[in-house]
Amino acid sequence: QKEVEQNSGPLSVPEGAIASLNCTYSDRGSQSFFWYRQYSGKSPELIMFIYSNGDKEDGRFTAQLNKASQYVSLLIRDSQPSDSATYLCAVNRDNAGKSTFGDGTTLTVKP
Amino acid sequence: EAQVTQNPRYLITVTGKKLTVTCSQNMNHEYMSWYRQDPGLGLRQIYYSMNVEVTDKGDVPEGYKVSRKEKRNFPLILESPSPNQTSLYFCASSSHPFSNEQFFGPGTRLTVL
Numbered sequence: 001q002k003e004v005e006q007n008s009g010p011l012s013v014p015e016g017a018i019a020s021l022n023c024t025y026s027d028r029g030s031q032s033f034f035w036y037r038q039y040s041g042k043s044p045e046l047i048m049f050i051y052s053n054g055d056k057e058d059g060r061f062t063a064q065l066n067k068a069s070q071y072v073s074l075l076i077r078d079s080q081p082s083d084s085a086t087y088l089c090a091v092n093r094d095n096a097g098k099s100t101f102g103d104g105t106t107l108t109v110k111p
Numbered sequence: 112e113a114q115v116t117q118n119p120r121y122l123i124t125v126t127g128k129k130l131t132v133t134c135s136q137n138m139n140h141e142y143m144s145w146y147r148q149d150p151g152l153g154l155r156q157i158y159y160s161m162n163v164e165v166t167d168k169g170d171v172p173e174g175y176k177v178s179r180k181e182k183r184n185f186p187l188i189l190e191s192p193s194p195n196q197t198s199l200y201f202c203a204s205s206s207h208p209f210s211n212e213q214f215f216g217p218g219t220r221l222t223v224l
Contacts (some may be wrong), residue, residue, distance in 0.1 A: 004153075006153075010120075033207075043155065043201060043215035043216065043217055043218055044201070044215055045179050045215065046211065046212070046213040048182040048208065049210075049211045051209065088153045088154065089153075090154070092208060093210070094210060096161065096167070097142055097160075097161050097167065097208040098146065098156065098167070098169060099144070099156050099159075099169070099208070100156070100157065100169075100170055101146075101153035101154045101155065101156075102153050103151065103152050103153045104152075104153045
């Protein structure tokens with residue numbers, strides 16, 4: 001079992017819909033969780049960081065963390081074609097600087 | 112302008128020829144990290160540094176070395192590169208590992224023949 005698993009893509013949603021990206025992790029001691037967006041041929045960029053159970057909202061993005069079930073998700077409301085990218089989930093496992101990434105989910109938002 | 116720079120951006124080399132990829136940040140960040148990315152895979156952490164002279168292994172440190180002699184620079188050293196180290200490499204920095212602001216370099220595409 002991989003330490004961090006993301007839903008296999010690609011994921012396609014129509015413009016204006018909610019895109020739901022999921023990530024599960026195996027290390028119950030993991031403390032912090034990150035979502036990155038990576039456009040094709042570009043560097044990753046951090047879009048959400050969450051460490052407490054529950055929801056964290058930032059504009060059209062909502063991260064949801066459930067430590068008991070060991071999953072973290074990212075919801076993108078009112079999806080736009082500009083949201084088309086690969087989304088990477090990362091888990092900080094040692095409460096220091098060590099991070100493990102999932103393989104990413106590619107999202108396509110169709111006009 | 113706040114930025115992370117990497118050099119070189121592209122490199123083709125041969126097996127066994129030592130090389131260094133430089134990473135520099137101008138934000139006085141304490142935390143820096145190196146990742147590699149291979150097709151279809153997410154990032155895999157190679158090494159990270161919490162501060163000057165403090166480095167630690169990530170998930171895939173074999174075949175790599177790093178040093179952190181000054182806060183702004185975090186070079187990645189391949190003493191004897193092999194073809195399986197052909198990859199896209201990213202350097203990143205932030206004030207600390209849990210910062211909601213992280214900066215990535217533009218990437219270095221390395222090919223080892």
